[in-house]
Amino acid sequence: MDNFQALFDYVQKLSGQTLSAEEKQVFIEHFKPKKIRKRQYFLQEGDVCKYTGFIVKGAAKTFTVDEKGHEHILKLSIENWWLADFESFYKLTPSRFNIEALEDMEILQITHNLVEEFIKPIPAFSAMQNVLSQNNTIATQKRMQSSISLTGEERFQELVNDYPHFLQRFPQNLIASYLGLTPETLSRIRKNALK
Amino acid sequence: MDNFQALFDYVQKLSGQTLSAEEKQVFIEHFKPKKIRKRQYFLQEGDVCKYTGFIVKGAAKTFTVDEKGHEHILKLSIENWWLADFESFYKLTPSRFNIEALEDMEILQITHNLVEEFIKPIPAFSAMQNVLSQNNTIATQKRMQSSISLTGEERFQELVNDYPHFLQRFPQNLIASYLGLTPETLSRIRKNALK
DNA sequence: AAAATAACTTGATCTTTGTCAAGCCTATTT
């Protein structure tokens, strides 16, 4: 179960606690390894997000499609992130989002019920959840602040500073969408920035 | 301690649990009632946010000021919300935000340490925190999605649907800033919408 | 290697939003 090492490392790092052999066994028994091929959907708009998946390898985008057929990317997710539309996952309501693999992926997936029953009782896991929730609140707040107060060019600069590896990994049309810009506009912004 | 009833109701409602008399006493012993007058600051940019406050009465804005001196409102908070810059509150780092009372306020405030030591051990409280954190994740995600994919007019319409009481309660220049628009643009949007 | 697909760039033009300035209400405050 080589896949699980990444998950154990992640839980232990974020929680600052160690997992016993028994606890690791609980993870192995309830998380299911799954492969998702590039362009395959993890979640389709209108479906309930029954699983959350820990990304061992690969990357995905979470997006909506508007009436004009344009994609808007809410999230870009890579290794050591949790894949899900949490609104749908928590409430079991139909999702407004699509989640699609951008590369071949390996994930460890689990349902909400199994998390609640078997995984949350593990202290390191619930400690991890608290830390994760704080980090998320902070990151989303920053992104929201940028969105209401910065220009496209400034938001791009911030992305370059905060997540430089995203630029290596994802094509610019996806980055543009994530920033709330068209690909054309981002192309021009980059051109102007080379002064 | 009439003030505390709002807090008890809130914790019980969100957690779906009841508070015993002893637990209520713990709240009363550690939360300090505080009045904040209109235009007074709860937090100044550069200071550490040492307290979080439960709003019993009144309203506040959380905002930054850019180099041109323009305000950008990240949050508008009213009764039954928690007042804080959570990044600063959790990490005890200097805040990038200001929080200022828009009306005379009554809050119940407490430090991070006291929450951790005395309040979090109360099961209803930590259950409330989990629910709150989920609600927050969902709401912020929705706002972010709107911000990258909708026009100003559409974002305004969404606000009208989701938080109609905000329009009654706050002047339009604050609403505009919250939406990432100038007051002039929002004024024109409203004018055009009356067709 | 050829074909097909996806990604990036550039130009021309249109739309949305911001900026600056002025005027008008409507509450406070004095």
Added chain:
DNA sequence: AAATAGGCTTGACAAAGATCAAGTTATTTT
């Protein structure tokens, strides 16, 4: 009652960003 401040609106203009169309360069796929 006069004065002041805060908030709303409108106009003229500027800037940022979107759209449409075309052409180019890379990557995959066959």
